[in-house]
Amino acid sequence: MRVLGSLVALALAGLAAAVVDPSHPAPTQFPRNVMSPRGSLLSLAPPDGAEFLVDQLFDVRIELHNVNSTVVPDITGYKLVINGDSPLNQFGLRADYALPKPENWTFAWTPDVAAVYAKKPVNVSVAAVAWRSVSLKVPGTYSVQLNVGNESISAVWTVRSFEGKKAKNAVLFIGDGMALSATTAARFISKQTKFGKFGKNFLSFAKMGTIGLVSPNGLDAIITDSANSASAYNTGHKSAVNALGVYPDTSANSLDDPKVETIAEYIRRKNPGRCIGVVTTAEIQDATPAAVWSHTRRRNDKAIITDQALFGVKNFSAAVKPDVLLGGGGEFFCNGTNLTCASNKNQNYYDIYKQAGYSVVNSKAELEAYSGSGPLLGIFSLNHMETWIERNMPAYFDGFNATKSDPFGHSYASQPQPNLDLMVKKAIEVMDARCGAKGWFLMAEAAAIDKMMHPIDFDRALADLLELERAVDVVLDYNAKNNGDTFIMLTSDHPQAYDVFGTVDTQFFNGQPLNLTGDDPLSVRKRRAIGEYQQSGWPDLVINDTTGLPTHWNGRFKLADGKVDAFAHTEDWQINQVDPKVNPSSRPYALVNTSYEVKGDSVASYNPKNDPEGIPFLPNDFPTDVNTVHSLSDVALFCGGPTEMLLKCSKPMDNTEIFFLLADALGLGSGAVVSKRDIDERYVATALEPELQYDVPVRRNAVQGHHPGEN
Ligand SMILES: [Zn+2]
CATH class of the missing domain: 2.60.40.10 (Immunoglobulins)
Structure with missing residues (x-):
C-alpha cells in the first residue's frame, strides 16, 4: 500500500x-x-x-x-x-x-x-x-x-510611493564580485589587531551604520551576472543574465525587450535639477555603470550603450545624460581607420559629447586640473582601466605603460590613470558645483574586484577592494563636513566563491622543489607551507601606517585562499606574474587546450606563466571555462548617513529593494499621487517603436551558453 x-x-x-x-x-x-x-x-x-x-x-x-x-x-x-x-x-x-x-x-x-x-x-x-x-x-x-x-x-x-526626502544626496557603491569573505580577507591584510581583537579596526564602510543582506539572483537563474543584478538595483525589477533595464523577451532584437525606467531616468524626468554621476574603474559601458541608463537584452551592445547615455531611448523616458561620467571604454568613443575603435556607426563620440556641452578629460592629470562645473566626461583607457596595482606600483608592474591602452585607439601607452577615490572626489565637486542645494545621485563601482577574482588573481582583487574603502572614506569625510545628509549604500552585485582557509609560509613554499613526476606528485612538501587552525598565523600586512596605502604584496606569510569553482591552475599564493601587455580583464589564467576535443568542446589547461613553481589544482568548474564564475551567497549591504534610512537597510532583502531604498532616501515619487485619469500627453496616436533609433544589432543566440569575459 x-x-x-x-x-x-x-x-x-x-x-x-x-x-x-x-x-x-x-x-x-x-x-x-x-x-x-x-x-x-x-x-x-x-x-x-x-x-x-x-x-x-x-x-x-x-x-x-x-x-x-x-x-x-x-x-x-x-x-x-x-x-x-x-x-x-x-x-x-x-x-x-x-x-x-x-x-x-x-x-x-x-x-x-x-x-x-x-x-x-x-x-x-x-x-x-x-x-x-x-x-x-x-x-x-x-x-x-x-x-x-x-x-x-x-x-x-x-x-x-515614499513620503518626503530623507537625504540630500545618495551614493551607491558597488564592489563588483565582492563576497563578504573578500571584505574579511581585505581586513586581515590591512588592519592591525590587539592580540586578535580588531576593536575599531574594521573596514571603514563596515562600521558606518547598519548592515543588511541582499539576494543577488535574477528571475531566470540562481547565479547572476553584473548586468541583471545592477539592473535590479537601478530599476527595482528582476531581470536575466546579460540584460540591462529590461525584462527579457524571446525575440532576436536585443533592443525591443520590455523596458523598465531606471532611477536615474526617473530623476531626470521628474527632478531635473538634480545631478547624476557615474564612476567606474571598468569601461563606462560595462554592465554595472551601463545599468544606470541602458536598455538592452545584450550587455555587449556597448556602442549603443555609449549613445544611450547621452540620448536615451527615444519615446521611452528622459535621457540620463550623466553630469559626470568617469571610467574606461574609449574604444566606443574614438573613431577612425587603423585605430582600435568600435564606436556606433564609426562616429567620434568624444566630439558628440563635446557638442552636447561636455568637457572631456583623458588622464589623471587632466582630471585633477579640471575645476569647471561640467558636465564632465573622463575616459582614461581604451578598455577597462588598469587594476590598482598596475596604476600605483609601476616598480613591480609597469602595466599601463606597456598595455598601449590610450583612450583614442592609437595603441600608445595611456597617460597615468586616476584612482577610484580621486574620481569620486572630483565627481562630487562637479555635481555640487552644478546642482548645489538640489542634490545628486552617484553610482561608483570598484570593478576589478570581480575582474581579478575571475582569473583567481586574489592580490589584485583585494588591492582594488582596499581602494574601494578609500573611495568610501571620501564620502564619509564629505558627510562629516556637510550635515551627514548623504545616504551611502555599499554592496556587491554578486559574490565570487572566494574564501581563506589558512596562511602560507611562502619562504618555505619557495624552498621546496616541485617534483610532480618524481617522488612528490601531490606536492606534499610544498603543501606543508600551508598552516591550518593553530598554524594559520597572522599574515604580513600590506598597508603602510603613514600613507594608508599598500606598499608591497609579497610578504612572507600570505593568505591561503581559493575558489570552489577554480579551473585547472597552479597556485603559489604570491602575486601573479601576469603579462603586463594585456589589459587585466583579458588575462586568462587557464589556457585552452584544443587537443582535448570532447563533443566540440576544447578543454582549458594550466597556464604555467603565472605560477611556474605553484602547486597544480585540477579543475572544479566547467572544463572549457578559462575564467572562474560567480556564486550564490547573499551579499552584504552597508549603509551610512541619515538615521531615518539606516534601520531600513538592516534586513534580508531582494536586490530589487536597493532601488526602493534609494527612492525612499531621495524622496522620489513624493507628492506624485495624481488621478489615474490624468491623461498622458506624451502619447500620439502612433505605435511607439523606440528600437528604430539604432540599426538592429547582431542576432543573439537563442541558447544562452557560457560567455567568458562578459560577466
Ligand atoms: Zn564577473
Whole structure:
C-alpha cells in the first residue's frame, strides 16, 4: 500500500506540474521563456510580484508560444484587464492611443542539455504585443488578468510611493564580485589587531551604520551576472543574465525587450535639477555603470550603450545624460581607420559629447586640473582601466605603460590613470558645483574586484577592494563636513566563491622543489607551507601606517585562499606574474587546450606563466571555462548617513529593494499621487517603436551558453 500510495502521489505531482503555476519558475536549466509562468504558453512582463515606484515608466510585453510548430499563434483576441478596468484607463492613456499591433517571430529552443548535445532544438512560433512606455500613477495594489484563448495569467503588481526626502544626496557603491569573505580577507591584510581583537579596526564602510543582506539572483537563474543584478538595483525589477533595464523577451532584437525606467531616468524626468554621476574603474559601458541608463537584452551592445547615455531611448523616458561620467571604454568613443575603435556607426563620440556641452578629460592629470562645473566626461583607457596595482606600483608592474591602452585607439601607452577615490572626489565637486542645494545621485563601482577574482588573481582583487574603502572614506569625510545628509549604500552585485582557509609560509613554499613526476606528485612538501587552525598565523600586512596605502604584496606569510569553482591552475599564493601587455580583464589564467576535443568542446589547461613553481589544482568548474564564475551567497549591504534610512537597510532583502531604498532616501515619487485619469500627453496616436533609433544589432543566440569575459 505504501508503494502504491507513493506512486499515486508521484502521478499527482506529474499532473500538478502540467497545471499553470502563476508565480514559480519551472525547475529547468533551459527555460523556453523565463517570463512564462510554469506550464504556460503565455507570458506577461512585468510578471506577478512586480513592484513599481509611483509613475515609473515600463513596457508591457505579452507573448504567446506554439512549441514545435511553425503555426503562428493567434494573439489578436487577447484581453488585458487591470483592476477590472481597461489598461487605457489604468495607464492614463489617451483614447486615441494606437493599440499595439501583433508581432511575430520564431526561435530555436533547446529544452535541456541532452538536446544541446544531440543538436536537436525545437522551433517555437511566437505572437506578441508590446505596450510601450506606460505607468501607474496611483500607489496601491493592482490585480492583473490576461487571457488569450485557453491560456490565462493572473498577476499582482504593487505601486509604491515614499513620503518626503530623507537625504540630500545618495551614493551607491558597488564592489563588483565582492563576497563578504573578500571584505574579511581585505581586513586581515590591512588592519592591525590587539592580540586578535580588531576593536575599531574594521573596514571603514563596515562600521558606518547598519548592515543588511541582499539576494543577488535574477528571475531566470540562481547565479547572476553584473548586468541583471545592477539592473535590479537601478530599476527595482528582476531581470536575466546579460540584460540591462529590461525584462527579457524571446525575440532576436536585443533592443525591443520590455523596458523598465531606471532611477536615474526617473530623476531626470521628474527632478531635473538634480545631478547624476557615474564612476567606474571598468569601461563606462560595462554592465554595472551601463545599468544606470541602458536598455538592452545584450550587455555587449556597448556602442549603443555609449549613445544611450547621452540620448536615451527615444519615446521611452528622459535621457540620463550623466553630469559626470568617469571610467574606461574609449574604444566606443574614438573613431577612425587603423585605430582600435568600435564606436556606433564609426562616429567620434568624444566630439558628440563635446557638442552636447561636455568637457572631456583623458588622464589623471587632466582630471585633477579640471575645476569647471561640467558636465564632465573622463575616459582614461581604451578598455577597462588598469587594476590598482598596475596604476600605483609601476616598480613591480609597469602595466599601463606597456598595455598601449590610450583612450583614442592609437595603441600608445595611456597617460597615468586616476584612482577610484580621486574620481569620486572630483565627481562630487562637479555635481555640487552644478546642482548645489538640489542634490545628486552617484553610482561608483570598484570593478576589478570581480575582474581579478575571475582569473583567481586574489592580490589584485583585494588591492582594488582596499581602494574601494578609500573611495568610501571620501564620502564619509564629505558627510562629516556637510550635515551627514548623504545616504551611502555599499554592496556587491554578486559574490565570487572566494574564501581563506589558512596562511602560507611562502619562504618555505619557495624552498621546496616541485617534483610532480618524481617522488612528490601531490606536492606534499610544498603543501606543508600551508598552516591550518593553530598554524594559520597572522599574515604580513600590506598597508603602510603613514600613507594608508599598500606598499608591497609579497610578504612572507600570505593568505591561503581559493575558489570552489577554480579551473585547472597552479597556485603559489604570491602575486601573479601576469603579462603586463594585456589589459587585466583579458588575462586568462587557464589556457585552452584544443587537443582535448570532447563533443566540440576544447578543454582549458594550466597556464604555467603565472605560477611556474605553484602547486597544480585540477579543475572544479566547467572544463572549457578559462575564467572562474560567480556564486550564490547573499551579499552584504552597508549603509551610512541619515538615521531615518539606516534601520531600513538592516534586513534580508531582494536586490530589487536597493532601488526602493534609494527612492525612499531621495524622496522620489513624493507628492506624485495624481488621478489615474490624468491623461498622458506624451502619447500620439502612433505605435511607439523606440528600437528604430539604432540599426538592429547582431542576432543573439537563442541558447544562452557560457560567455567568458562578459560577466
Ligand atoms: Zn564577473
